[in-house]
Amino acid sequence: MLTLTVLLYIGAMGTSIGYAFYRDRKLEAASHITLIAAGILHTGLLLMLYRRTDLFPVFSMKEAAFMFAWAIAIGAILVSSIFKGTTPIIGFATPLVLLLIAASLLLRGSAPEISPLFNTDIFPVHVVLSLTSYGLFALSFVSSVMYVFQETSLKHRRVERITQWLPSLFILDDLGYKTLTIGLPLLTLGIITGALWADREFGSYWNWDPKETWSLIIWLAYVFILHGRISLGWRGKKFAWGSIFCFVLVVFAFIGVNFLFKGYHNF
Amino acid sequence: MKLIVVGLNHKTAPVELREKISLTDNEIPAVLRTVMSSPSIAECIVLSTCNRIEFYTVCEDQEKTVDAIATIMARDSGIEKDALPRYLYVHADRDAVTHAFRVASSLDSMIIGEAQILGQIKNAYRMASHNSTTGPILNRLMHRAFGVAKKVRTFTPIGLYTVSVSSVAVELAKKIFGRLSGKAVMLMGAGEMAEDAAKYLKDAGASRLIVLSRTFGHAAELAERLRGSAVEFDRLYDQLMDVDIVVCSTSADHYLITSDRMAKIIMARQHRPLFFIDISVPRNIEPSISSLESVFLFDIDDLNGVTSKNMKEREKAANEAEQFIEEETSRFVNWLGELSLVPTIVSLREKFEAIRQEELKEAITKLAAPTKKDIDILDGLSRGIVNKILHGPITEIKSVHRRGEALKDITLLRKIFRI
Structure with missing residues (x-):
């Protein structure tokens, strides 16, 4: 599911950049739809993390980066849906999202001991x-x-x-x-x-x-x-x-x- | 029945001639009636724009139709009828269909891809159908043409590239300001191109128009025409505080707006963006103002560069569109052919039915005391034989037709059965 999410983000980025070069409306629509799909999966992943631990998945850098990426993606979805003609933002926002997800994956796997603090x-x-x-x-x-x-x-x-x-x-x-x-x-x-x-x-x-x-x-x-x-x-x-x-x-x-x-x- | 288009356009006839022949919306109903009074013509639509006058007709006889139309054109315009044919083009059947589709999709326009033509054709069609001069063939042709035009617009980038200086100015303004409503345009000088640009900007939503000219009388007159307000020329810099878009086209030989003074104004404006279009030659706005923050300046070469580049893009898109048109034309011609098959099939059935009825009557009179049941049996028997005999030829002729070899076979069929 994580792989699929990442692939969808890459897809959204690719189509959005493609739109910049070919100005084909189909690519524009495709980037919007792929981003929404990626956003939904991303939300699903966060919910799964939450259910597994019954805690908000925000106790390590790894998790925080993942959530940060999510916030950007959801923001980009909202912006491109609400404001007419702003879909090119997808091409600019998805690289950030992907970087953060990559950072999240590279960081040490196991969360540090969750201190009762x-x-x-x-x-x-x-x-x-x-x-x-x-x-x-x-x-x-x-x-x-x-x-x-x-x-x-x-x-x-x-x-x-x-x-x-x-x-x-x-x-x-x-x-x-x-x-x-x-x-x-x-x-x-x-x-x-x-x-x-x-x-x-x-x-x-x-x-x-x-x-x-x-x-x-x-x-x-x-x-x-x-x-x-x-x-x-x-x-x-x-x-x-x-x-x-x-x-x-x-x-x-x-x-x-x-x-x-x-x-x-x-x- | 033939589908014929007779007309002339910007490629075949000079503007002086087109002006004389062109028809206003008020004249068209009368012309439609005259055309329809010709016995050969069954359906007709007249399209008249500044670049073309065309008659779309469904008729029995091509020559008579062309002649009738030339007569009408000559009568209303005062041009010698004999002088007309070299300006006219005549397209029949498949070519006529292709032509209709190309015109509606704006491939045949002077400026390829311009969007007005579709509206003009719709209007022509509406007038014809109000006057009941359209029938099944033109109705379908027009609806298909609208469909094709829409498809071309959706699936090729033909309309995406702006090609007139004025529309490029509007595009650029939109890229700076988003929406133009609430924006003020200042027009300096009174060149035709500048006036056109100002008009475009206003149509695109700009709310206020201010006109400045060396001679106040000119400004006032122009302001009146464009529904703006005229301002004295020496208040130029005051106005620059308030306006958002400046279109400049004066005949001055020096810079009217200089970088130094503009720098102060832009500070006072709190960096609200200001968009200059300088289409005057020599230029009237100092080029270096474009290095000021929030100032955007384009001159005539910039705009022309865009339009010629975009024109090439449109031509590329037009090539794509030709493919759609090819496909749609084939589909339409097929339908047209099947339509021509209908009368043959009908008369074949009628002929057989007549024979059957005749023989049935004779058989019944030969019976001594026919009961209702006997008659039913005979009726059923004859009907069954006729249907079985006809089934083969009718299925065959339809399938032959679909392969596009119909005409010869239909003639043969008609000969064999003497219909």
Whole structure:
């Protein structure tokens, strides 16, 4: 089932890229349908993990990467279904999904001992909120990359090829912004629930664990670019680059921090 | 019965001639009536667009029909009838079907793949059927033609590539702004092409149109025509604060919009995107403004480059479409052939039935005291014999027909049975 899911994601990516080159409507539809199928299987896999252990499958880096991938995929499905003409996002989002699944598979198989610390009600909520916000940031990143792509092609007047295929700058800009306006509150809640959990377990809300510090940095970075957009009119290219930069921070906070620093976060 | 198309188009006749012959929607009903008054013609549709005037007919006699149509064309246009034939083309049967399908699919258009022709044919068909000048053959031909056109549009990328400067401008605007509703267009100068582009943008949903011209009178007149508002030329930079799309085509010999001033404006606009189309030669907008953030500038060469490239793509798509048309034509011609088979089969049956009735009557009179039962037996017997005899030939002729060798065999059949 996992293999099939991965194959479907590859299929969605392939057809979406094929659509970019051949602009055949059938390929566009195919990429959308394959992605939905992959998303359903992916959800099924998560549910199976949940039923096996009766725990939210979010206790190791391996599982978190898998869930992160899921959040991106579901987000891409929602976006491409809701906003007209945004199916090319599939071609950009699926590589991220596949990378995360690959990372999840490469990481050590057995989950670390689940310390009773984690086995509380609030912990899964903290993780799911944080990962969903990461998923939304990823989508914002993807639309920003597409924005930069489309913007460059318009600036260089390479109109004949790319403009037909990518969504309009307006939609991409809007998408990059809207995903952040949902993602940021979720991250905020994720941090708050994390703090509540930390208080219960360690007796203090904030312990300057590297992950905590980095979450705060990410939070500030996103607040910064959103603020710039709303009050200073940083839209378009500036905002797109901002979102891209912030997502690099997210990736670092998600993976890099664990390798460089030692903290009580498993991921 | 023959299916004939008589007409002329942009390839066979110059525009001066087409103008004279073309018909308005109001004139068409009368023309349809005149055509139908010719005894040879059973069905008729008249299609008149700026690029073609065509008569689709079902008739008995090709020559008489062509002559009747030429007479009508000459009468209404004041052109010598003898001068007409070299501009006309006549397609019969299979060729007529192919032609109808190609026209509906926009393969025969001046701009291949343009979408208007289908609507125009539908309109022509509607007028003909309102005037009851269509019958089973043209009805089916038209419905198939609409089907083929739809198929061509769905399965080939023929309509995907925009080929006019104005429509490229609209495409680009959509790629920047998404939807054009709520957007303001500013038209500078009054070239024909710029006017056309502005009109296209407005049709595509742009809500506001502002016209600027060196002479305010021109601007006012143009604004009136395009239902926009005219503005004094020296308020150019004020306007640049508000508008989203600028179409420029003035005859000035220097830059009217410079990079320096634009840089300040774009700051004040809070980076709301601004889309410039400069189709004036020499150019009136400083090219370096395109390095400013949120400013997109295209000049006439950019747009022309796109259109000629896209034209080639459309031609490629058209080749694909020809295959669909080939298949559909064969299917239609088959149906047409079967239709022509029907009268033969009917008269064959009628002939046999007549013989049967005759012999049956005679047999009954020869019987001394025929009971109802006797008559039934005789009736059943004769009917059985006739049906069994006819079964072979009718099945055969249908299958021969499907292989496309019908005509000779039908003639033979008619000879043998003297029908």
